[in-house]
Amino acid sequence: MTRVVLLGASPGPDISPTGLRLAALPGNPTVSERLHGQLTSMDPRYAKVPTGDVAAALRAVADVAESATESLFIIPENSVVHDELIYQITKSKRGALALVAKEPRIRVTEDNGQDVGLEVPESEHEEEGPGDRIPIDEAEPEIGYNRLEGLPVRVRIGKSRIVSVGTANHAVTRPNGVVLGPLHISARNAPVLAQTCRELAAMADRFGDDDDLVQLIVFGLVRNGVSVGIRGRRDLFYRRITTQEEANEAAAEMAGMDEDRSRLKNAVKGADGFFTTFFVSTYSRYIARWAARRGLTPNQVTLISISLGVAAAACFATGDRPWMVAGGVLIYFAFVFDCVDGQLARYARKFGVLGAWLDATFDRFKEYVVFAGLAIGYVVSGHGEEIWVLALAAIALQSVRHLLDFSFGAARRRKPKAPLPSIPLDAPDDRELRQALSLRREERKQGVRGVLKMWTKAWQVPSHPLGA
Incomplete structure (x- = not known):
């Protein structure tokens, strides 16, 4: 059994998904009706958390996590999502897993027409151009101002997990994506989630109006040493809906996708x-x-x-x-x-x-x-x-x-996995965290552990990556 936490409208426009209809889907359901039907099959006693007040919402999530004896699945109420994607996220064996999207890369060319490769679009607040980006180990933390699917790009996504997250007042090194919404937390990490949400609620005045509630939760988990894995949509559908036009587009796109093909691939x-x-x-x-x-x-x-x-x-x-x-x-x-x-x-x-x-x-x-x-x-x-x-x-x-x-x-x-480094939630940027992660990575490459890890991966061929 999975305990579902259904979030109301995230900070931003207060538009209820109750009246937005997915006309292209069988039964012409509203966004809310469809999601409630999907979640009821998982957890008939799901918890609903209003999100108009961020501090109150964080405390409500903490209350649910403290009483939970099973894993938790957190998802915004205005979500349109495939059943198969919900299944794949909630059946993950990771301690925490988030659905993410990376900024699309663009092809960059110089004035003479020479191709210089793919780069993530630069923030309008950065001075250097795409061809002048310095290595990430030398990059300065920044506040992300780009937006992707309506969310601020303040997440640094690595190969298999979220490396760092920022807020409107907490800088992150080279942000490259967003947490789309669905977040799965194992039962063993529920106490950490409860503690993290209470700590975040106490410092809610330090967040911005555009900070998303789910990204704030992941911000706290990562800084408290929880390994948050990543899952891309791949060939399945997920989107947050705020207007009827978006609902129409989402329903049409979803109706044209082969959910069974993805299920078979998985x-x-x-x-x-x-x-x-x-x-x-x-x-x-x-x-x-x-x-x-x-x-x-x-x-x-x-x-x-x-x-x-x-x-x-x-x-x-x-x-x-x-x-x-x-x-x-x-x-x-x-x-x-x-x-x-x-x-x-x-x-x-x-x-x-x-x-x-x-x-x-x-x-x-x-x-x-x-x-x-x-x-x-x-x-x-x-x-x-x-x-x-x-x-x-x-x-x-x-x-x-x-x-x-x-x-x-x-x-x-x-054997419990070695904990990740942690830093205070009020640290202004993630320098300390990235330095600790770099040191940990070098230590794990050495000795018997490094040899065993290399041997384990040597004969495996990935069928489909977890990333976005």
């Missing part, structure tokens, strides 16, 4: 091995969708994978070349269906303890049966029985490997 792991990414997942997702539409369950697909593995072992055991080739084809498709069961579970949102046990246990069973089948085939074809030594050695090696993988994974899950 069924594939975000990062996987090279072979799986390029020789299996390119088409296995479509098998998963086909299976879902015909009512197959992930456990049934797992049983298909097991059957194919056993059939491959039987082919190998014959010792005949044609059957050995058939066994190779069968073991490949056994692996394909091993991927399909997980993709089907994510696409159809059918998860269970039994399925996880079947997948983990019988993956090993298939490997051992195939090793045995290869050994039997070797002996049947007229060779010596010494092959069993190699077969048993391979089984032992695989057993040790999987034991180490599971133990390492369990240890990583149990």
Whole structure:
């Protein structure tokens, strides 16, 4: 269960989404009706927080966070969003995740027509031109005055998380994006959220009229050492609506987008091995969708994978070349269906303890049966029985490997992550934070930790990035 916090109109024009209709969508719902219907399926007792008074709104969010025993999903009431995007954000395993958008980059050319690359548009308050930007490590913190989708650009977005946030009176180094609205906070970070919101409420007079409530919350979380991950819209829709014209545009754009395609794409792991990414997942997702539409369950697909593995072992055991080739084809498709069961579970949102046990246990069973089948085939074809030594050695090696993988994974899950640096909320800029982050980054590159991190990422290929 996720506790939903529904924010009223953010600071700015006081326009209620109640009467704004999404005529291009089925049922002609209002913005408010549609969002309430989406959220009620998640949390029938969602909390609604008026935002006319920023300090009062922050204290109300703090009250909800203090009593929460589950994760929290914060979203402005005037949001038009795909169901799939809500699902992907709320099912994140990160301690905190925000939907973000980066400033669009523009192609910059010199007077002589030479292309000098892509740059983010400069703030009108900066003196240097796009071609004169100094490295970010040498850049001075600034107050962001550019606007993106109606929000002040006061967020520094990194590769996988928000690095720093500013306000109308707190400078940030090289801002390049905004927090669009939806924000997911895990249950373990709820106490930090409550404390942060109370601290922010006490200094509400230091914020500007154009500071957005959600960005203020993220400003406090980042400065208090919480790692806030990022999620871009990619091929899904999100926008805050304030006028009927915007509602009409949003409904038309959303109606023209294929939400199922994104859902299918998200069924594939975000990062996987090279072979799986390029020789299996390119088409296995479509098998998963086909299976879902015909009512197959992930456990049934797992049983298909097991059957194919056993059939491959039987082919190998014959010792005949044609059957050995058939066994190779069968073991490949056994692996394909091993991927399909997980993709089907994510696409159809059918998860269970039994399925996880079947997948983990019988993956090993298939490997051992195939090793045995290869050994039997070797002996049947007229060779010596010494092959069993190699077969048993391979089984032992695989057993040790999987034991180490599971133990390492369990240890990583149990071990709390190293906290990020923090700075006082009233610090006028983020220099101290960026210096601490730079030092932390250099320390993590050294020693055994750096080698393990590099080894973990070496064999993974990202299927779809988390960024904007």
